[in-house]
Amino acid sequence: MAQPNNFGFGEEAALLKESARKFFSEHFGADRLHALVAAEHDPERVPACQWDRELWQQMVDLGWTLLAVPESAGGVGMPVAAVAGLVEEVGRAAFPCPLLSTLATTYVLGACGEAGSEAMAEIAEGQAATLVLANRQGDQRPGDTEVEYRDGALYGSGWFVQELGKVDRLLVCARHSGGLGLYWVDKSARGVSCHADSIVDLTRDQGHVDFQGAAATAVADNALPALDRAMPAVWSLLAADMVGAGEWLLQTTVEYVNTRKQFDHTLGFFQAVKHPLVNVMIQIDEAKSLVYNAACACDTEVEKAAQYAHMAKASASDMAAFASSRAVQYHGGIGFTWEGYVHLYFKRQKHSQMLWGDARWHRAQLADLLLGSAA
Amino acid sequence: MSEDARKDTPEQAEFRAWCRQWLAENSPAEPPVRLPQTPLEIMTREQLDYLQAWQKAAYEAGLVGCDYPVEVGGGGRKDCQRVANEEMQAARTPFFPNVIGLGMAAPTVFYHAQEAVKQELLPKLFSGEEIWCQGFSEPGAGSDLASVQTFAEKRGDKWIINGHKVWTSLAHFAEWMIILLRTDKSHKYDGLSYFVVPIRAALGKGVTVRPLIKITGETGFNEVIFDNLEVDDRYRLDELGKGWQVAMTTLLHERGAGELKTPQAGGMKNRSAHTISASAVMDLAKNIQREGRAASADPLLRDRLMALLIREQGFRQNQRRQRVQALLDHPMRLPLQHKLVISELAQDLASLAVDVEGMGSTLYLADDKAPAGGQWPLSYLNSYGMTIAAGTSEIQRNILGERVLGMPKSK
Numbered sequence: 001m002a003q004p005n006n007f008g009f010g011e012e013a014a015l016l017k018e019s020a021r022k023f024f025s026e027h028f029g030a031d032r033l034h035a036l037v038a039a040e041h042d043p044e045r046v047p048a049c050q051w052d053r054e055l056w057q058q059m060v061d062l063g064w065t066l067l068a069v070p071e072s073a074g075g076v077g078m079p080v081a082a083v084a085g086l087v088e089e090v091g092r093a094a095f096p097c098p099l100l101s102t103l104a105t106t107y108v109l110g111a112c113g114e115a116g117s118e119a120m121a122e123i124a125e126g127q128a129a130t131l132v133l134a135n136r137q138g139d140q141r142p143g144d145t146e147v148e149y150r151d152g153a154l155y156g157s158g159w160f161v162q163e164l165g166k167v168d169r170l171l172v173c174a175r176h177s178g179g180l181g182l183y184w185v186d187k188s189a190r191g192v193s194c195h196a197d198s199i200v201d202l203t204r205d206q207g208h209v210d211f212q213g214a215a216a217t218a219v220a221d222n223a224l225p226a227l228d229r230a231m232p233a234v235w236s237l238l239a240a241d242m243v244g245a246g247e248w249l250l251q252t253t254v255e256y257v258n259t260r261k262q263f264d265h266t267l268g269f270f271q272a273v274k275h276p277l278v279n280v281m282i283q284i285d286e287a288k289s290l291v292y293n294a295a296c297a298c299d300t301e302v303e304k305a306a307q308y309a310h311m312a313k314a315s316a317s318d319m320a321a322f323a324s325s326r327a328v329q330y331h332g333g334i335g336f337t338w339e340g341y342v343h344l345y346f347k348r349q350k351h352s353q354m355l356w357g358d359a360r361w362h363r364a365q366l367a368d369l370l371l372g373s374a375a
Numbered sequence: 376m377s378e379d380a381r382k383d384t385p386e387q388a389e390f391r392a393w394c395r396q397w398l399a400e401n402s403p404a405e406p407p408v409r410l411p412q413t414p415l416e417i418m419t420r421e422q423l424d425y426l427q428a429w430q431k432a433a434y435e436a437g438l439v440g441c442d443y444p445v446e447v448g449g450g451g452r453k454d455c456q457r458v459a460n461e462e463m464q465a466a467r468t469p470f471f472p473n474v475i476g477l478g479m480a481a482p483t484v485f486y487h488a489q490e491a492v493k494q495e496l497l498p499k500l501f502s503g504e505e506i507w508c509q510g511f512s513e514p515g516a517g518s519d520l521a522s523v524q525t526f527a528e529k530r531g532d533k534w535i536i537n538g539h540k541v542w543t544s545l546a547h548f549a550e551w552m553i554i555l556l557r558t559d560k561s562h563k564y565d566g567l568s569y570f571v572v573p574i575r576a577a578l579g580k581g582v583t584v585r586p587l588i589k590i591t592g593e594t595g596f597n598e599v600i601f602d603n604l605e606v607d608d609r610y611r612l613d614e615l616g617k618g619w620q621v622a623m624t625t626l627l628h629e630r631g632a633g634e635l636k637t638p639q640a641g642g643m644k645n646r647s648a649h650t651i652s653a654s655a656v657m658d659l660a661k662n663i664q665r666e667g668r669a670a671s672a673d674p675l676l677r678d679r680l681m682a683l684l685i686r687e688q689g690f691r692q693n694q695r696r697q698r699v700q701a702l703l704d705h706p707m708r709l710p711l712q713h714k715l716v717i718s719e720l721a722q723d724l725a726s727l728a729v730d731v732e733g734m735g736s737t738l739y740l741a742d743d744k745a746p747a748g749g750q751w752p753l754s755y756l757n758s759y760g761m762t763i764a765a766g767t768s769e770i771q772r773n774i775l776g777e778r779v780l781g782m783p784k785s786k
C-alpha cells in the first residue's frame with residue numbers, strides 16, 4: 001500500500017483543524033487554563049480534577065468524539081491524519097479533557113471487530129472512555145496487566161489510568177484462563193473503585209482503579225492483535241498533542257525573547273538564546289512531519305504503521321523535553337513561577353513524554369523491528 | 376505503481392517513462408578510475424572526462440535542465456527536473472561534475488543575465504562541457520560575505536578585476552566563474568556587483584589558480600588570484616550595485632530553498648561512491664563484529680542508529696509536508712532548514728558509522744583491511760565541508776532565527 005501524498009490531510013481535515021484552533025482561542029486562552037487548573041499551588045495538595053465540562057460538552061456536540069468511530073457504527077470515520085490535526089490543537093491549548101483517552105479507546109474497540117460494536121455505540125452516544133493497561137510500575141505491554149477476568153467479572157488493579165476522573169467507561173486489558181482479553185466496564189458499576197493519583201501535570205488527571213468483582217463485557221478474547229493494530233494510532237495522536245503544545249511553547253517563548261530587553265537588546269539578539277530556539281523549531285517540524293506520516297500510515301500503510309508511530313512518538317518525546325526546558329530557561333525568573341503559564345505546558349509535556357512509552361522505549365521497539373532483537 | 380509515479384501530471388508521467396527507458400538502455404559504464412564521494416573532490420582529468428561524458432549524454436537525452444526554456448538550451452518542461460532526478464537516483468547513475476554550474480550559476484544567470492548571455496552560456500553549462508565555479512569567499516570575507524574586497528574598475532566598456540578569492544571549488548577545471556565583486560568602496564552592500572567571468576581562457580594572463588589541499592588529503596578547492604583581468608560589461612548580471620541581491624538568488628538555490636530544482640543524479644553503486652544514509656550505517660553495523668557480536672546488537676549503538684534513522688525520516692517527511700499547505704506555518708520555515716538539517720544529519724551519520732567501526736575506523740583508503748574501503752572516515756572528515764560551506768550551520772541558525780522567528784540580526 002502507498003500513502004497519499006498529502007498524508008490524507010484533505011480539505012475537511014484542514015477545516016476541522018482550523019475550527020478547533022478557533023474554538024480554543026475563543027473559549028480557552030492560557031489565562032483561562034491557568035485560572036482553571038492552577039488555583040491551588042500546594043505541592044501536597046489533594047488531587048483534584050479541574051476541567052470545564054461545559055466546553056467538553058460542546059466538543060462532544062461538535063462531534064469530535066465521533067471522529068474515530070466508523071460511519072457504520074454511527075460515527076464520522078475521519079482519517080487518522082485529520083484526527084491528529086484536531087489533537088494538535090487540543091495540545092496547543094493544553095485543554096484538560098478526555099478526548100485523547102476516548103479516541104484511543106475508540107481505536108482499540110475499532111480493532112476488536114463486531115465484539116466491540118456495543119461499546120463503540122456508547123462512545124457514539126457521548127460517553128467518554130479510557131484504557132486500563134499498565135501495571136504499578138507503569139509498564140504497558142499487554143502482558144503487564146495486573147487485572148484478572150473470571151466468571152464475567154474483573155479483579156485486581158489497573159494503574160496510571162489517564163483522565164480517570166473525567167471518563168464514564170473503561171476498556172481494561174485483563175488476564176483470563178486462556179490468555180489476555182479486553183473488557184468493557186462502566187466506571188460507576190459495583191466493584192469498581194477509583195483513586196486519583198497526585199500528579200505533577202495540572203492539565204490532566206490520572207488514577208488507579210481497583211476491581212473487586214466488577215461485572216464486565218468481553219470485547220476481545222485475544223487483546224494482542226487489537227492492541228497491535230490500534231496502538232500506532234494512539235502513539236501518533238499523543239505525539240500530535242505534544243507537537244501542538246511544543247508549538248505553543250516555541251511561539252510564546254519567541255514572543256517573550258523578542259520583547260524583553262537586556263543589555264540594550266531584545267533577548268533574541270543573543271545567539272545563546274536564538275540558536276537553541278531555532279533548534280526547538282527544527283525538532284518540532286521533524287516531529288510534526290513524522291506524526292502526519294504515522295497517522296497516514298494507520299489508514300493507508302498499515303504494515304508500516306507501528307514503525308512510523310514509534311518514530312513519531314520518540315521524536316515528539318525528545319522534542320517535548322527540549323522545547324519545555326528552553327521555554328522555562330529563556331523566560332528567566334518569570335518562567336520559574338507558578339503565576340506564569342509556561343509551567344502548565346512544561347508539566348503537560350513531561351507527562352506526555354513518559355506516557356505510552358518514552359523515546360528510549362520507542363527506539364528500542366523500532367530497533368527490534370528493523371535490526372532484529374538484540375537479545 | 377511507485378509512490379513517485381502516482382502523483383505525476385500527464386506530462387511528468389510521459390517524461391518519467393522516457394527517463395526510465397533511456398536510463399535502462401544507456402546505463403553508463405563502470406568508471407575507469409576511483410571516483411571521489413562528491414563532485415567537489417574531482418582531482419584528475421580521467422575522473423572529469425568520465426563524468427563529463429555522462430553529463431553530456433544525460434543532457435542530450437533531455438534529463439538535465441528540463442524545466443528551463445528551450446531558447447536557453449533547456450527542455451521547456453514543467454516541474455520535470457524532479458522526475459528526472461528521481462529516476463536517475465533510482466538508476467544509481469554517477470553524479471554530475473558541473474554541480475556549481477547546475478545548482479548555482481544556472482539559476483543566477485537565468486534570472487539576472489541578458490538574454491544573449493543566457494543563450495551563450497547555459498547550453499554548455501547544462502551539457503557539462505563548460506565547468507563553472509563560484510568566487511564568493513575571500514581571505515577576509517567568509518561568513519561576512521558582503522565584506523568582499525576583490526575590486527572591479529571600469530575602463531571604457533571593460534572591467535578590470537584585481538583581488539583574491541579562496542576555497543573556490545572546481546576552479547582548477549572551470550571555464551567560468553560566478554563572482555561577487557566590489558565596485559564601490561564607500562558602500563558595503565550597495566557597493567557590490569555580480570559578474571560571470573571566463574577564467575580558463577585567462578589562465579596565466581590575469582588569472583592564477585592554485586590548489587588547496589583539504590582535511591582529507593584530497594584537492595578540489597583552490598585559491599584564485601586576479602591580476603588585471605579584463606572582462607566585458609555584457610557579463611555583468613543585473614545592475615551595478617545590485618550584486619548582493621543577485622547573490623541571494625545564488626545562495627537560496629545553493630541551500631536547496633530556491634525555485635528552480637537542481638539536476639541531481641545519484642551516487643553510483645560501486646566501491647568508490649558510497650551513500651550516506653541511515654540504512655547504509657545499519658548495514659555496516661550488521662556486518663561489523665565488536666566483542667564477539669554484531670555492532671547492531673549493542674544497545675547504545677542501536678539507540679543512536681534509531682535516533683538518526685528517525686531524523687532522516689523526519690527530513691524526508693518535511694519535504695513531503697512542504698507541499699501540503701494546510702500543515703505549514705511560515706512559508707520559509709521548512710525551505711530554510713533544508714541545508715542545515717541535511718548537512719548535520721550527514722555529519723552525525725558519518726560520525727556514528729565511525730563509532731560503529733571502532734578501531735577499524737583508524738584505517739584509511741589505501742589499507743585493504745579498512746572496513747568499507749575506508750570510506751566512512753573519509754565521509755566523516757568531508758562532512759565538515761558541508762556544515763561549513765554554503766553558509767555555516769551557525770549562519771543558517773542566524774537566518775532561521777531572523778527570517779522565520781523574527782529575532783533581531785545578530786552581529
Ligand SMILES: Cc1cc2nc3c(=O)[nH]c(=O)nc-3n(C[C@H](O)[C@H](O)[C@H](O)COP(=O)(O)OP(=O)(O)OC[C@H]3O[C@@H](n4cnc5c(N)ncnc54)[C@H](O)[C@@H]3O)c2cc1C
Pocket residue numbers: 271415508509510511512516517518519541542543544545596759760761763764765766767768769770773785786
Ligand atoms: C568544502 C568547501 C568548499 C567550498 N567551496 C566554496 C566555493 O566554491 N566558493 C566559495 O566562494 N566559497 C567556498 N567555500 C567557502 C565557504 O563558503 C566559507 O568557508 C564559509 O562561508 C565560512 O567562511 P570562513 O571559512 O571564512 O569562516 P568564518 O566566517 O571565519 O567562520 C569561522 C567560524 O565562526 C563562525 N561564525 C562566523 N560568523 C558568525 C556569526 N555571525 N555568528 C556565529 N558564528 C559565526 C562560523 O560559523 C564558523 O564556525 C567552501 C568551503 C568549504 C569548506
